[in-house]
Amino acid sequence: MQIAIPLGLGIFLIWYVYNLFTPEQLKQTYRHFEEANYWIVALSVFLSVLSHLLRAYRWNFMLEPLGYHPRIANNFMAVSVAYLMNIFIPKSGEVSRAVVLSKYEGVPFDKGFGTIITERVIDLLLLLVFTIIALVLQFDALYSYITESIPLKKILIALGSLTVLGTVFLLYLKNSRGAFAMKLKGFVDGLKEGLFSIVKMKKKGLFILYSLIIWGLYIAAFYTATLALEETSGISAGIVIITFVVGSFTFAFTNSGFGTYPAAIMGILLIFGIAKSVGLALGVIVWTSNIISILFFGVLSFILLPLYNRNKI
Numbered sequence: 001m002q003i004a005i006p007l008g009l010g011i012f013l014i015w016y017v018y019n020l021f022t023p024e025q026l027k028q029t030y031r032h033f034e035e036a037n038y039w040i041v042a043l044s045v046f047l048s049v050l051s052h053l054l055r056a057y058r059w060n061f062m063l064e065p066l067g068y069h070p071r072i073a074n075n076f077m078a079v080s081v082a083y084l085m086n087i088f089i090p091k092s093g094e095v096s097r098a099v100v101l102s103k104y105e106g107v108p109f110d111k112g113f114g115t116i117i118t119e120r121v122i123d124l125l126l127l128l129v130f131t132i133i134a135l136v137l138q139f140d141a142l143y144s145y146i147t148e149s150i151p152l153k154k155i156l157i158a159l160g161s162l163t164v165l166g167t168v169f170l171l172y173l174k175n176s177r178g179a180f181a182m183k184l185k186g187f188v189d190g191l192k193e194g195l196f197s198i199v200k201m202k203k204k205g206l207f208i209l210y211s212l213i214i215w216g217l218y219i220a221a222f223y224t225a226t227l228a229l230e231e232t233s234g235i236s237a238g239i240v241i242i243t244f245v246v247g248s249f250t251f252a253f254t255n256s257g258f259g260t261y262p263a264a265i266m267g268i269l270l271i272f273g274i275a276k277s278v279g280l281a282l283g284v285i286v287w288t289s290n291i292i293s294i295l296f297f298g299v300l301s302f303i304l305l306p307l308y309n310r311n312k313i
Contacts, residue, residue, distance in 0.1 A: 003255075009253060010260060014259045017266065028277035032277060032281035035230070036228045044286070045293045047217050047224060048290055050217055051214045051218055052297075054214050055079055059075050059119070061202075061204075062118060062119075062207070063111075063112075063115060065202055066107075071105070077100065077305050078097045081096055081100055081301050084298025084299065087291065087295070094117070098113040104305060104309045122211050126211060130241060222244045225286045226240060228282075229282055231275070231278040242268060246265070246268045247265050256294070261283055261286070262280055263283070265280075
């Protein structure tokens with residue numbers, strides 16, 4: 001079910017978006033594909049790969065205090081395999097990444113997996129930070145769109161309902177001993193533990209710096225991709241950030257954003273007056289180019305890992 005539901009959602013969204021377009025709009029979308037500057041797209045992909053390499057290097061900041069010093073090449077290939085696995089089986093990348101490091105560098109699975117969870121905590125926090133930045137930068141535009149699209153009375157009812165539901169949920173979480181509540185509490189405890197481990201890290205300053213650079217590269221890669229289309233080459237930094245943030249959230253819903261990413265990019269850009277055909281074309285170009293990169297480096301890593309480590313196996 002964890003594989004079929006996300007995949008089914010992605011397929012449904014592809015079908016749904018396709019049916020939103022008239023034949024003329026589809027022709028315009030194809031025209032954008034033809035007119036895109038794919039050298040710029042290649043530069044965008046390069047920045048993404050560079051972020052993966054820095055992620056592999058940063059990993060050692062967490063592993064060194066545990067007494068392990070894996071080679072950066074193995075770290076990078078483990079990260080590449082993780083991204084590849086996430087395309088086919090959502091959330092499996094973290095496990096496969098720890099397995100690779102355990103096999104080829106002798107890092108115990110539980111310790112390697114713990115450092116990966118810490119990474120995910122930092123990623124989540126930085127995504128929330130960029131979400132807040134995006135909302136602040138584009139508050140007026142988003143507020144106008146929401147108030148024009150939805151009557152104020154319904155917005156107030158929705159906010160009131162969310163407040164009540166949130167309060168009830170927190171009370172349930174506090175008092176319940178059910179499996180779901182305990183699992184969620186465990187997740188929150190994991191977040192706290194992940195944050196605390198950073199405080200104890202010897203190179204926490206470098207870790208935070210590298211984390212900021214990695215996410216800076218994510219945004220730079222997306223911004224570079226917008227330059228590939230003439231229609232999106234002049235959008236503001238605020239629109240770039242909020243579009244990047246919205247796109248990032250889609251990876252939690254389907255296999256590496258399959259189906260959801262292009263639809264989300266199209267939808268958010270439409271709010272800022274960019275045509276559906278342009279938004280969809282940009283979303284498809286960004287998603288497809290990165291998936292091709294992930295497939296290339298992931299498969300290459302599967303092949304090279306046993307060859308690179310043949311003297312250690």
